[in-house]
Amino acid sequence: GAVVSQHPSRVICKSGTSVKIECRSLDFQATTMFWYRQFPKQSLMLMATSNEGSKATYEQGVEKDKFLINHASLTLSTLTVTSAHPEDSSFYICSFLQGSDQPQHFGDGTRLSIL
Amino acid sequence: AQSVTQLGSHVSVSEGALVLLRCNYSSSVPPYLFWYVQYPNQGLQLLLKYTSAATLVKGINGFEAEFKKSETSFHLTKPSAHMSDAAEYFCAVSEGTGNQFYFGTGTSLTVIP
Numbered sequence: 001g002a003v004v005s006q007h008p009s010r011v012i013c014k015s016g017t018s019v020k021i022e023c024r025s026l027d028f029q030a031t032t033m034f035w036y037r038q039f040p041k042q043s044l045m046l047m048a049t050s051n052e053g054s055k056a057t058y059e060q061g062v063e064k065d066k067f068l069i070n071h072a073s074l075t076l077s078t079l080t081v082t083s084a085h086p087e088d089s090s091f092y093i094c095s096f097l098q099g100s101d102q103p104q105h106f107g108d109g110t111r112l113s114i115l
Numbered sequence: 116a117q118s119v120t121q122l123g124s125h126v127s128v129s130e131g132a133l134v135l136l137r138c139n140y141s142s143s144v145p146p147y148l149f150w151y152v153q154y155p156n157q158g159l160q161l162l163l164k165y166t167s168a169a170t171l172v173k174g175i176n177g178f179e180a181e182f183k184k185s186e187t188s189f190h191l192t193k194p195s196a197h198m199s200d201a202a203e204y205f206c207a208v209s210e211g212t213g214n215q216f217y218f219g220t221g222t223s224l225t226v227i228p
Contacts, residue, residue, distance in 0.1 A: 006158065034215065043205060043220045044159075093158050101166050103149050104216060106158035 003027050006094050006107025014115055015086060021079045021110045023094030029074035030096035034104065035067070038091045050077060084114045117142045119208050121219035129227045134193040136222045138180075138206030141187060148189040149207040149216070150180055159205060165189060176200070201226045 003026040011019050023033070032051050036044040048069050050056035056069040066088075068080040077096075081088055091111050095104040122137040140146055147166045151159040163174025170182040180191045189206060206219040 004158070009156075041223075043218045046215055049215055091156075095159075101147065103161045103164050104159075106151075106160070108158040109156065111156060 004096055004105050004107040006110060008110060009108060010111045012113045012115065016083055019081045019084055019112060021092055023077045023107050025075045025096045028098050030098055032097040033071055033077040034095045035069060035079050036093045038093060044093065081112065086114045088112065089114045117208050117217045119206050119217050119219040121206050121222050123222055124220065125223045127225040127227055128196045130198055131195050134196045134200065134224065136191040136204050138189045138191065138219060139187050140189060140208045142208055144210050146208045148182060150191050151205045151207060153203040153205065196226045198226050198228060200224060
């Protein structure tokens with residue numbers, strides 16, 4: 001099946017640090033990418049949708065200047081949390097969409113902890 | 116607009132018993148429906164999907180789900196629960212056009228030995 005590599009799996013850093021999370025599809029090219037945030041015991045909250053070569057579309061309430069998304073190619077997308085604060089601590093998950101009638105393929109997530 | 120409702124945030128079953136996780140959806144167009152499983156500190160793994168073919172869909176790990184348009188439901192079942200089935204399960208709906216998916220709030224499955 002489709003494989004998505006997301007790393008790092010866990011990050012612990014000080015407040016004010018910027019953190020980059022990378023998401024890569026290993027065996028397919030994706031038309032669309034999604035970034036989600038998940039709080040403990042809750043469902044996934046969509047943060048943004050991006051198509052290769054174009055700017056990401058952010059969901060309401062998600063600060064685009066804080067959560068920078070770069071969809072560099074059909075196999076790579078990055079999420080940078082700029083000047084992270086403790087309230088940004090969460091589990092971040094990426095996913096790729098292989099085609100319009102296909103399921104999303106998820107990375108294993110990144111646990112971000114801001115001290 | 117699309118949405119998904121998962122009834123029961125927590126379900127407990129005995130090992131070997133039937134697993135039934137409920138999912139109801141609303142959609143203005145024929146939906147694509149998915150069930151995902153999430154183990155602790157991991158991403159989501161696709162269990163099965165319905166994309167307008169057979170209404171009874173078989174997935175991995177012995178799970179299956181039946182699309183019932185009249186009931187707007189897509190419940191997930193497994194005849195006999197295993198300890199390894201303990202996880203969080205998410206139902207999702209999309210329009211199948213590459214638009215975003217809408218996830219339910221999840222159901223935590225506990226399997227009692």
